[in-house]
Amino acid sequence: MTTARSIRLAARPKGLATLKDLSLTEDPIPVPGPGQFLVRVIWLSLDPYMRGRMDDAKSYAKPVDIGDIMQGGCVGEVLASHHPHYARGEIVTGAFGxxxxxxxDGEGVRKLDPRLAPVSTALGVLGMPGITAWVGLNDIAAAKPGETIVVSAATGAVGGLVGQLAKAKGMTVMGLAGGADKCAYACEVLGYDHCLDHRAAPDARTLGARIAEVAPQGVDVYFENVGGKSLSAVLPRMNVHGRVALCGMIAWYGGQNLDEALPLPLVWRTVLTRRLGVQGFIIFDHFHRFPDFLKEVGPMVADGRIVVREDVTDGIENAPVAFLRMLEGGNFGKTLVRVGPDP
Ligand SMILES: NC(=O)c1ccc[n+]([C@@H]2O[C@H](COP(=O)([O-])OP(=O)(O)OC[C@H]3O[C@@H](n4cnc5c(N)ncnc54)[C@H](OP(=O)(O)O)[C@@H]3O)[C@@H](O)[C@H]2O)c1
Known part of the structure; x- marks a missing residue:
């Protein structure tokens, strides 16, 4: 192969992102200079945050410029190196795009040991989504055995691990997921006590009534991944001194579903009268916890206590379709693109 193929931001989305906003380009394979190495990408991670990088809006990270390669975490193989610490054949993970x-140049790059776990897990359960689940549950929500937790996007990259860790902690665990298949998987494979199909509920009131039916004891912790109808259904069911780990709000990333939001005065009153702890968190602030996370979750993945599910699409050219599908809930597990063969 002599050319590198990349997906670039072609236009800023107006509302929901479309295929026209992303374009495939071919360029000569880049040549590593002094202190650099060349990587062949094997796995590309597709994550909801990437939708935010397409907008030119003030956020916690700089947006992708029009014409630039979309940002993204990857696993790859070193093909050539002029870097003292990286050798040809090594498997690494980094933000290669x-x-x-x-x-x-090695900044933000980590070597992987393929003997410990399939290298793709460095982008999912043992990578950024994994530490997000672990930090959100333990450090942000301070979740305790015996409590009741609701997890939205319950079978996804983050939610799928939150539910399993919460169960291992001795919590009562309820998932919200899109569709009967995902709900069955949450209960039968991931060990959730209950899972409700948010797409089958016509509105937040109906979904909230179902939550009250299966969890009459109320909700102590809400691991919030989506916003929208799910948030409007869960918030009124929170117990006094409950905690919301505000991880994401994917239902609103394209500016859609705003009519599903509760009025702000009602939200505020609920937070006040129930004395709720609501904490937003961005995982970049918590990467110092990575060694502790890996120490606890690594062995659980290795011995099968944690189930891993990946949703794999082949070929960099298919990344845009897989990305848009994931934003609408079409993924089932951690969304990955197999860009090249995994040795
Ligand atoms: N704060 C941080 O640092 C951080 C880090 C990583 C991820 N996150 C956030 O965590 C959330 C989950 O990320 P992930 O990587 O694990 O993705 P994911 O759950 O694997 O995939 C996204 C899921 O979102 C759900 N979804 C999409 N539109 C929805 C809607 N309108 N209503 C309800 N659910 C909807 C779908 O699940 P269903 O089909 O089950 O509805 C979809 O499968 C995202 O909001 C993401 O931005 C935050």
Whole structure:
């Protein structure tokens, strides 16, 4: 192969992102300079945050410029190196972007040991989504055995691990997921006590009534991944001194579903009168916890106590379709693109 194929931001989305906002380009494979190495990308992670990077809006991270390669976490193989610490053949993970080949100076790159776990897990359960689940549950929500937790996007990259860790902690665990298949999987495979199909509920009131039926004791912790109808259904069911780990709000990322929001005065009154702890968190602030996270969750993945599900699409050219599908809930497990063969 002599050309690198990449997906670039072609236009800023107006509302929901579309295929026209992303374009495939071919360029010569980059040549590593002194202190750099060349990586062949094997796995590309597709994550909801990437939708935010397409907007030119003030946020916690700089947006992608029009014409630039979309940002993204990857696993790859070093093909050539002028870097003292990276050798040809090593498997590494880093933010190489939506591309087949990239050069790196090693900043933010970590070596992987393929003997410990399939290398793709470095982008999911043992990577950014995994530590997000673990930090959100333990450090942000301070979840305790015996409590009741609701997890939205319950079978996804983050939610799927939150539910399993909460169960292992001795909590009563309820999931909210899109569709009967995901709900069955949550209960039968991931060990959730209950899972409700939010797409089957016509509105937040109906979904909230179902939550009250299966959890009459109320909700102590809400692991919030979506906003929208789910948030409006769960918030009124929170117990006094409950905690909301505000991780994401994917239902609103394209500016859609705003009519599903509760009025702000009602939200505020609920937070006040129930004395709720609501904490938003961005995982970049918590990466110092990575060694502790890996120490606890790594063995659970290795011995099968944690079930891992990946939703794999082949070929960098198919990344845009897989990404848009994930934003609408079409993924089932951690969304990955297999960009090249995994040795
Ligand atoms: N704060 C942080 O640092 C941080 C880090 C990582 C991720 N996150 C956030 O965590 C959330 C989950 O991320 P992930 O990587 O684990 O993705 P994911 O759950 O694997 O995939 C996204 C899921 O969101 C759900 N969804 C999409 N639109 C929805 C809607 N309108 N209503 C309800 N659910 C909807 C779908 O699940 P269903 O089909 O089950 O509805 C979809 O499968 C996202 O909001 C993401 O931005 C935050």
């Amino acid at each position: 939506w591309t087949t080949h990239a050069v790196s």
